[in-house]
Amino acid sequence: MTRVEILGLELKNPVIAASGTFGFGREFDEYFSIEKLGGISTKGLTLNKRDGNKGIRIYETPSGLMNSIGLQNPGVKGFIEEDLPFLENMDIVILANLGGSTLDEYLEGIELLNNTSIDFIELNISCPNVKEGGMAFGIKCNTAERVVKEAKKVSKKPLIVKLSPNAENIQEMAYSCVNAGADGLSLVNTFNALAIDVYKRKPIFENITAGLSGPCIKPIALRMVYEVSKVVNVPIIGIGGIINWRDAIEFIMAGATAIQVGSGNFIKPDISLDIIKGIEEYMKEEGIKSLEEIRGII
Amino acid sequence: MTRVEILGLELKNPVIAASGTFGFGREFDEYFSIEKLGGISTKGLTLNKRDGNKGIRIYETPSGLMNSIGLQNPGVKGFIEEDLPFLENMDIVILANLGGSTLDEYLEGIELLNNTSIDFIELNISCPNVKEGGMAFGIKCNTAERVVKEAKKVSKKPLIVKLSPNAENIQEMAYSCVNAGADGLSLVNTFNALAIDVYKRKPIFENITAGLSGPCIKPIALRMVYEVSKVVNVPIIGIGGIINWRDAIEFIMAGATAIQVGSGNFIKPDISLDIIKGIEEYMKEEGIKSLEEIRGII
Amino acid sequence: MKENYRKGIIYKNTEISPNIYELVLEGDFHGIPGQFYMLRGWDWLDPFLSRPISIADIESGKIKFLYEVKGRGTHIISKLKKGDTLSLLGPLGNGFDMQMEGRIALITGGIGIAPMLYLAKKLSGEIHIYSGFRNNAYFLDQIRPYVKTVKIATENGSIGHKGFITEIFDPKDFELVYACGPTPMMEVVLKMCKGIVPVFVSMENHMACGIGACLGCTIETIRGMERVCKEGPVFKGEEVVFND
Amino acid sequence: MKENYRKGIIYKNTEISPNIYELVLEGDFHGIPGQFYMLRGWDWLDPFLSRPISIADIESGKIKFLYEVKGRGTHIISKLKKGDTLSLLGPLGNGFDMQMEGRIALITGGIGIAPMLYLAKKLSGEIHIYSGFRNNAYFLDQIRPYVKTVKIATENGSIGHKGFITEIFDPKDFELVYACGPTPMMEVVLKMCKGIVPVFVSMENHMACGIGACLGCTIETIRGMERVCKEGPVFKGEEVVFND
Numbered sequence A, B: 001m002t003r004v005e006i007l008g009l010e011l012k013n014p015v016i017a018a019s020g021t022f023g024f025g026r027e028f029d030e031y032f033s034i035e036k037l038g039g040i041s042t043k044g045l046t047l048n049k050r051d052g053n054k055g056i057r058i059y060e061t062p063s064g065l066m067n068s069i070g071l072q073n074p075g076v077k078g079f080i081e082e083d084l085p086f087l088e089n090m091d092i093v094i095l096a097n098l099g100g101s102t103l104d105e106y107l108e109g110i111e112l113l114n115n116t117s118i119d120f121i122e123l124n125i126s127c128p129n130v131k132e133g134g135m136a137f138g139i140k141c142n143t144a145e146r147v148v149k150e151a152k153k154v155s156k157k158p159l160i161v162k163l164s165p166n167a168e169n170i171q172e173m174a175y176s177c178v179n180a181g182a183d184g185l186s187l188v189n190t191f192n193a194l195a196i197d198v199y200k201r202k203p204i205f206e207n208i209t210a211g212l213s214g215p216c217i218k219p220i221a222l223r224m225v226y227e228v229s230k231v232v233n234v235p236i237i238g239i240g241g242i243i244n245w246r247d248a249i250e251f252i253m254a255g256a257t258a259i260q261v262g263s264g265n266f267i268k269p270d271i272s273l274d275i276i277k278g279i280e281e282y283m284k285e286e287g288i289k290s291l292e293e294i295r296g297i298i
Numbered sequence C, D: 001m002k003e004n005y006r007k008g009i010i011y012k013n014t015e016i017s018p019n020i021y022e023l024v025l026e027g028d029f030h031g032i033p034g035q036f037y038m039l040r041g042w043d044w045l046d047p048f049l050s051r052p053i054s055i056a057d058i059e060s061g062k063i064k065f066l067y068e069v070k071g072r073g074t075h076i077i078s079k080l081k082k083g084d085t086l087s088l089l090g091p092l093g094n095g096f097d098m099q100m101e102g103r104i105a106l107i108t109g110g111i112g113i114a115p116m117l118y119l120a121k122k123l124s125g126e127i128h129i130y131s132g133f134r135n136n137a138y139f140l141d142q143i144r145p146y147v148k149t150v151k152i153a154t155e156n157g158s159i160g161h162k163g164f165i166t167e168i169f170d171p172k173d174f175e176l177v178y179a180c181g182p183t184p185m186m187e188v189v190l191k192m193c194k195g196i197v198p199v200f201v202s203m204e205n206h207m208a209c210g211i212g213a214c215l216g217c218t219i220e221t222i223r224g225m226e227r228v229c230k231e232g233p234v235f236k237g238e239e240v241v242f243n244d
């Protein structure tokens, strides 16, 4: 009943674990069977291993949090060798979330991923926490367009481009990416944000700004998904502050085919199961046979 | 000690009541003497009286709220006749918040305000809740620049331009407005946002989207004030989710000369007094003689 | 200068019927029937807004509220215990017109019964109450001493008339009607009473400031948009424009 | 499969010293000394993150936590009463190495004393505890039965040595040191013990997931960035890179 299809691939349900909040699934699999999820987006990968940022990485804000992890990850090769084997044995759709600071880095990463069992590449052109870590690509349409075009040329996997809410114009950005070959879009990544330690008289984070996520951003993220769904014709994965089934349904009604749960995982490790169950109950109650019936209904 | 100066005018303290959350001060004055504030920004005025929007106008979100009031106001003349007399007898700096849907509307409004005792015009080029209610002006630099340039020509009052966080590029927008003659800037107005009733399968608000405010947006608003303070040299009034003295100090450290309290007034009507007191105590504790010492310190 | 957002200390907070709570606070509270307070039972930012709740009764040194747990705010309030504190802003709004006399009907639907005890106590006419509920009747025992008759209807017929309360009410028997409840009920009451007897209705709307400043709680009236928290919550029935 | 985020019912939650609370929950809880739980004493979204708190003791059918009210999260937890429920995720982290024996010093600063009762009970060596506080000593009465000596220092001298606990501690007397407290204290301990006796430190950091997935709680070690919630919270002292 909750099945959805993205670019020919079937997901058991529309609930995907969001990149960076779920590792490579192993830790969460100790708490619930992650095969119950529709999919998992991996921690953001870069071509080479990265240590990530120093200093405070997590800071709580009203109904949300800021993070500045800085893409700590084992590198694409490390992922393929150490983490993918665990995931590929599972009945779950895998999105390899890929960041990069240069075009070449993206392209080499894609080539390595081409020959693996991952299902989608989720191209992160929007990580705000690394200097040139993709952020620059996610703001202006023309730079985004260039990366996506080249990525599409080399990618053998369907390409989902993850948009930044910091983009100057989210509709134009979405349109540009699709125009350049994006097979799907996911949005939003975190909002560029600031917090200051008033006693130290310094920003909380070493990088000055960091990425804001969680329920606090949901109303804005939902608006962006709605706007984007009006201008593109590819599947959209809605992300931003989703913590319950109502949130998920709102994103679907705004036009999303699937949704990702990020910060919500920190409230309760199996929050996604609650969301899936809630969606099922809502569908029964409302006599909805397939989520297609309500997708983009507003 | 908490005194600040904006464009030659002295404010007792940097705390100003934000437009639309404080009416014309009368209701709040029943709960505390509003003369204790540094200033008040009036409910958004338009040349002619407006009834505002129908349907739900207020909707709670995690650590914030969405509103779609639609600039219900008595019109500039009505304000001058009915509401200004109460305010002008007070020892408080008055910002007349002015919206408009056409350039002419803005200019006529300014001319009426020129001959009154108000201290500043706060030009609202950013209200998301009225069709053409200024929102269109607040997104793209060139349209904003045009309005500000013309407004500046006719205004005899110092002109503070209130920026929308929905602007495509907040730094370029700030720069354009100052270039066009803005004497100061205030930011941010509300974020364009969406909420959906999953049972009615319709947006909560009749206008579909509405404006998000409150503590949820603070980290983003603070980042924007910081960014703007790096590119302009005029006084900045920081707005967005301020509910305590720490928030206020953060905005000042990010470069603001004064701050406005909006949604915070809904938590506790005299929340601004707590903020003022907190700022004083912080200054004593830290041996700060004037807020100038910490302005833009990060 | 009015009293500010103040703390009240909880004297009792008990479930008198499933999901229906009676909350009593100690302190010197003011207000007339039909007025309300904005309640806040938490120090944090989610939920963000305070909740408007009518005065159910005021006696020397105590105020009573009657509320139904609907969403998160009322849920949190329902968890508070004797001795806990709660912030309150009020009394707010206009309240019922207390000058009226004669044969008066109070018509309530569900939790709309909340302001009626205090109203019945303070009104001087001959009062009859008509209360509709879904399954369980509540609060009427407290009201009974102050009214001439009590009529009950429940949707499942477990007590009183089976059906809607408006089915057993005849407007011709009265000189004045006060109604408080769900909008559909109030619309029926207004239709029934039109041209026969004047009706006052107590309206609800989402509120932010509660004191008339934000214009968030307006409803359409024949005079234009008016604030439920300031011009209301009590309106003359024929002045309210219902759109659905 | 591990137990999930579960509810615990509060058996007691009492202030044992100004701002210091002892929280006891009923249930069948697991964990070794030095491990922690993520606690959540609220159903809403602000505060957003759960709070990491060490296991202070586990006895059959009960778990004990000792915590200091610092900010909003611990404040809310401190208001909970017997019978209220609390969500917990755990046990998390590595915990102290329990294989060690010999003459062991436990050095604590402030609330860093929290994991030491359980540790002292479970360790088999000869244990001496050195505890520093600002003004008031607490929790030591419960620890006393399980240790050979108790040394106290307070900054104001109200009890024990006036000054820092590190001033009355001699690393040469010990074969092993466990330290838990503010970073500056742990740095002093490490400096004193360097080349003399091995030290294990329990580290703190802001946490989001608590289970090793978000990489939010990493600290710098000689092996690179490591997660306090997974590789820690207990680290070999010489492996931690302190930067200030």
Ligand SMILES: Cc1cc2nc3c(=O)[nH]c(=O)nc-3n(C[C@H](O)[C@H](O)[C@H](O)COP(=O)(O)OP(=O)(O)OC[C@H]3O[C@@H](n4cnc5c(N)ncnc54)[C@H](O)[C@@H]3O)c2cc1C
Pocket (backbone or CB within 6 Å): B060, C036, C047, C049, C050, C051, C052, C053, C054, C055, C066, C067, C068, C069, C070, C071, C072, C073, C074, C075, C111, C114, C115, C203, C204, C205, C206, C207, C228, C233
């Ligand atoms: C003047 C007035 C007097 C009232 N008196 C009573 C009373 O005596 N007893 C009682 O049980 N209820 C009363 N209500 C309704 C009560 O305010 C709502 O049921 C309550 O706010 C719901 O909050 P929640 O947290 O349970 O629900 P949520 O769904 O979490 O509320 C979300 C938001 O919507 C608002 N909201 C939701 N429903 C309503 C509503 N019906 N009216 C106004 N705002 C709403 C809330 O205030 C909050 O801001 C009154 C409402 C008004 C306007």
Ligand SMILES: Cc1cc2nc3c(=O)[nH]c(=O)nc-3n(C[C@H](O)[C@H](O)[C@H](O)COP(=O)(O)OP(=O)(O)OC[C@H]3O[C@@H](n4cnc5c(N)ncnc54)[C@H](O)[C@@H]3O)c2cc1C
Pocket (backbone or CB within 6 Å): A060, D036, D047, D049, D050, D051, D052, D053, D054, D055, D066, D067, D068, D069, D070, D071, D072, D073, D074, D075, D093, D111, D114, D115, D203, D204, D205, D206, D207, D228, D233
């Ligand atoms: C492994 C571990 C074990 C701990 N054991 C105990 C214990 O047994 N007793 C005890 O009193 N304290 C303990 N702490 C510290 C405790 O977690 C913090 O004091 C608490 O999180 C502060 O929350 P708050 O809501 O009071 O403060 P706030 O300032 O409101 O917290 C804001 C945010 O910062 C985080 N934070 C603030 N200070 C710390 C800190 N020192 N460590 C980690 N996160 C922090 C909070 O978790 C929260 O996310 C432990 C910390 C860790 C990492």
Ligand SMILES: Cc1cc2nc3c(=O)[nH]c(=O)nc-3n(C[C@H](O)[C@H](O)[C@H](O)COP(=O)(O)O)c2cc1C
Pocket (backbone or CB within 6 Å): A018, A019, A020, A021, A043, A044, A045, A067, A069, A071, A097, A124, A127, A162, A188, A189, A190, A212, A213, A214, A215, A217, A239, A240, A241, A242, A260, A261, A262, A263, A264, D208, D214, D216
């Ligand atoms: C701790 C943390 C780490 C994240 N790391 C990544 C990442 O590596 N790649 C990425 O595309 N998004 C990353 N994100 C963004 C999330 O995937 C998601 O887009 C964002 O948090 C908004 O969703 P949420 O509000 O549900 O958390 C991260 C978010 C958090 C909180």
Ligand SMILES: Cc1cc2nc3c(=O)[nH]c(=O)nc-3n(C[C@H](O)[C@H](O)[C@H](O)COP(=O)(O)O)c2cc1C
Pocket (backbone or CB within 6 Å): B018, B019, B020, B021, B043, B044, B045, B067, B069, B071, B097, B124, B127, B162, B188, B189, B190, B212, B213, B214, B215, B217, B239, B240, B241, B242, B260, B261, B262, B263, B264, C208, C214, C216
């Ligand atoms: C109910 C409401 C009405 C508002 N009306 C106006 C307005 O008329 N003109 C304007 O410039 N801003 C208006 N605003 C925006 C606020 O002045 C402020 O910029 C915004 O709410 C962010 O600040 P906050 O988070 O402190 O509320 C309104 C905000 C709210 C919540």
Ligand code: FES
Pocket (backbone or CB within 6 Å): C206, C207, C208, C209, C210, C211, C212, C213, C214, C215, C216, C217, C218, C227, C228, C229, C230
């Ligand atoms: S709630 Fe603000 S005007 Fe009524």
Ligand code: FES
Pocket (backbone or CB within 6 Å): D206, D207, D208, D209, D210, D211, D212, D213, D214, D215, D216, D217, D218, D227, D228, D229, D230
């Ligand atoms: S808190 Fe997420 S990895 Fe440690």
